[in-house]
Amino acid sequence: MKRQVKNNVYWLGKLDWELEEFHGSDYSINHGSSQNAYLILEDKKVLIDTVWRPHTNEFIDNLEKEIALKDIDYIIINHGEVDHSGCLPYLMSKIPNTPIYCSANAVKSIVGQYHHPEWNFNVVKTGDVLPISKDKSLVFVEMKMLHWPDSMATYLTGDNILFSMDAFGQYEAVAELFNDKADKCLLMEEALKYYANILSPFSPLVKKKLEEIKKLNLEIDIIAPSHGAIWRDNPMQIVDMYAKWCDNYKEDQITVVYDTMWEGTMKLAHALAEELKEQSPTTVVKLYNISKTNKNDIMTQVFKSKAIALGSPTVSKSILSSVGGWLHFLQELSLKGKKAAVFGCYGWSGEGNKVLREELTKAGFEVIDQEEKCSWNPREENFENMKNIAKELLK
Incomplete structure (x- = not known):
């Protein structure tokens, strides 16, 4: 079932309490996880990402309770990894001409994985804008190597929501959905574990990307990542932590x-x-x-x-x-x-x-x-x- 994030923006993802490992067996999951997808119901109806293929039937059933598939105007794929794009083959079999907005590298990864070059891909880059109502638009921000070459984020004007993809997320199932309702110590512990094990090789790029986002002067009220809690209470706190973690981080610990x-x-x-x-x-x-x-x-x-x-x-x-x-x-x-x-x-x-x-x-x-x-x-x-x-x- 959908849950409201803000105004006409809804979470429509999967809380996976049983998940114990990820990236094959390369990453341990201690507290479950989630794949977060989002539905925007403005003049244009927009689906941002999907969930992992094993949850396709559940996801599509929940999606169809909220909107007829044929009424989806745009699909945004911020990152082609299977935990976010896994439902695309089924979804596109039902609505084959629906435009997919993604980065140029995401076209490569999606076609490479699912073998459908005929899908209606629309390549976007940093600063490109997609209007979805009279006073709201989606602004795209490339996030190369955070943590794949195809990664990007999507910003919703008016509601000031940054759909940040894997950046700023955690492998944790947060039933309460939002950071102010979650266990704050566990939340930050899992965010740090994610950064240390997934993003630390790209710390110099993280540093540059944070500076670039700052120069865009985006007013951010909510950061909605693809895993774990949505940051609505002081959302920039996780950005500040990334700024520390990407700068040769260390504590008084051995x-x-x-x-x-x-x-x-x-x-x-x-x-x-x-x-x-x-x-x-x-x-x-x-x-x-x-x-x-x-x-x-x-x-x-x-x-x-x-x-x-x-x-x-x-x-x-x-x-x-x-x-x-x-x-x-x-x-x-x-x-x-x-x-x-x-x-x-x-x-x-x-x-x-x-x-x-x-x-x-x-x-x-x-x-x-x-x-x-x-x-x-x-x-x-x-x-x-x-x-x-x-x-x-x-x-």
Whole structure:
């Protein structure tokens, strides 16, 4: 069923309480999620986005309760990813000539996915305007790489609503729909997790786009993203947070991350975490075993941290595969301005620390010289050296 956003603008999406993962299995969902679509009932009837294909029947049934499909004048697709365009094939089979407004790159992604080049595509770019009534228009703003090359936002004049696509959203099912009704702590936690794991590789582009939007002098009363809560109470608060997050963000926090084979590296990790807290009681210290904690939740804490320490035993002249995979993901995120330390146990050849150091450097971290390379199980002198590592990380 539709729910009013403002005046003649309605939410018509899907609250997916059972969703546990996204982007294949690459992103963990802890609190459900939503795919937000919007219906504008002005002189022109406009559908902004759809929902994921598994929910097509439910979505179309709900849509038809509000409007005859043939009465939809325009379809806006802000982003071609399947969780927003998934209902298009069915919808277009019913109303095949309906104009679709999207970016040039979205035509490529939509045709590439659904193989319908004959659809009535209308390419728009930043600043293009589509009137929908005597005193209201849609203004399009390209949002390249936030987070696909085809992404854009749509602004509704008069009601001052920015349909921001994936930007400013969260993977969270918010039954109350609006940010002022949601759990505020959880809302911001999920918004940060989304930014850290999805948007952080594009932080320089986020920074430029925020500056560009500011120059457009749009009066924004509501930010309506494609996932999670709609920002109607102080909507610019999430824009302000993005401005912080995109600028080499860090807090007074250090995160210790490791995996272990026979607990030696685990003992070093715990000793380091305790030493960090001892030397700097005000610093937040987090400790995670890569094999026991979801990688997205760990990475959210790494994003917040000013420094990390990473540990792995040496295995076959390298590191544990769990740590190797985690490092590959870390490199994708292109974090900047953070320090790192390495540590680990070995029995025979001891190349693990060298591999950790090389991979962290590739990930953009400043790796300190101090390290702990422990032969077999840790002794007192190995634990003692964790004091030196902690001191260097805290400088």
